[in-house]
Amino acid sequence: MDENINEVISDLKSYLEYLKGMGIHSLPISGTVRGQPNPSRVMTLEEVRKELGDCKRCKLHRTRRTIVFGEGNERATLMFIGEGPGYDEDVQGRPFVGKAGQLLTKIIESIKLSREEVYIANIVKCRPPQNRNPEPEEIERCNPFLMKQILVIQPKIICALGTFAAQTLLKTGSKISDLRGKMFDLEGIKVIPTYHPAFLLRNPERKREVWEDMKKIAELIKTQ
Numbered sequence: 001m002d003e004n005i006n007e008v009i010s011d012l013k014s015y016l017e018y019l020k021g022m023g024i025h026s027l028p029i030s031g032t033v034r035g036q037p038n039p040s041r042v043m044t045l046e047e048v049r050k051e052l053g054d055c056k057r058c059k060l061h062r063t064r065r066t067i068v069f070g071e072g073n074e075r076a077t078l079m080f081i082g083e084g085p086g087y088d089e090d091v092q093g094r095p096f097v098g099k100a101g102q103l104l105t106k107i108i109e110s111i112k113l114s115r116e117e118v119y120i121a122n123i124v125k126c127r128p129p130q131n132r133n134p135e136p137e138e139i140e141r142c143n144p145f146l147m148k149q150i151l152v153i154q155p156k157i158i159c160a161l162g163t164f165a166a167q168t169l170l171k172t173g174s175k176i177s178d179l180r181g182k183m184f185d186l187e188g189i190k191v192i193p194t195y196h197p198a199f200l201l202r203n204p205e206r207k208r209e210v211w212e213d214m215k216k217i218a219e220l221i222k223t224q
């Protein structure tokens, strides 16, 4: 019995350390038991959005038009996380609405789901100027809000789209080409990295690999 309690305490400690490392110092959820349904979510996505406010936590706020918070089903089983908003997203305030977004919609529909059934977000919520890569400090400032979104939604599966999403979520420096096709664990959530739709637009010959990853996700969803 003591051994069991020690195991639970050590598990809890490492989870809290993990959250601290992601910049989260208070939990939006009460009464959560890992791996169990959580009927007492005390924070909603609307409240996370309210807390984000007219965010000026990193320098991306200076050049953005709109904050692209994320959209979709607050109870989604599957969440897609990309890199950051581009021009169209910045103008419309919605994630993945440009050409890459249209391809993502097709990818989602290929496994018989709709955009409304999943949740779509990005590593950073404001457009990096000229679509440059987000900088480590920008990712660090924005990440606590993405983590809170994940805590509220509690997806079973996250599909990380591209290098920055995969590297940030998995805390690794590995290349997306080495990560895709594999499955990882993020505190009980299955993370499946795949190529970013924008990369597929430039390299259509890689679509087959994404299709393989999506088939894996579709199979996983059936077991949830």
Ligand code: SF4
Pocket (backbone or CB within 6 Å): 052, 055, 056, 057, 058, 059, 060, 061, 067, 124, 125, 126, 138, 141, 142
């Ligand atoms: S990218 Fe994130 S942290 Fe930076 S200003 Fe936008 S919302 Fe705030």
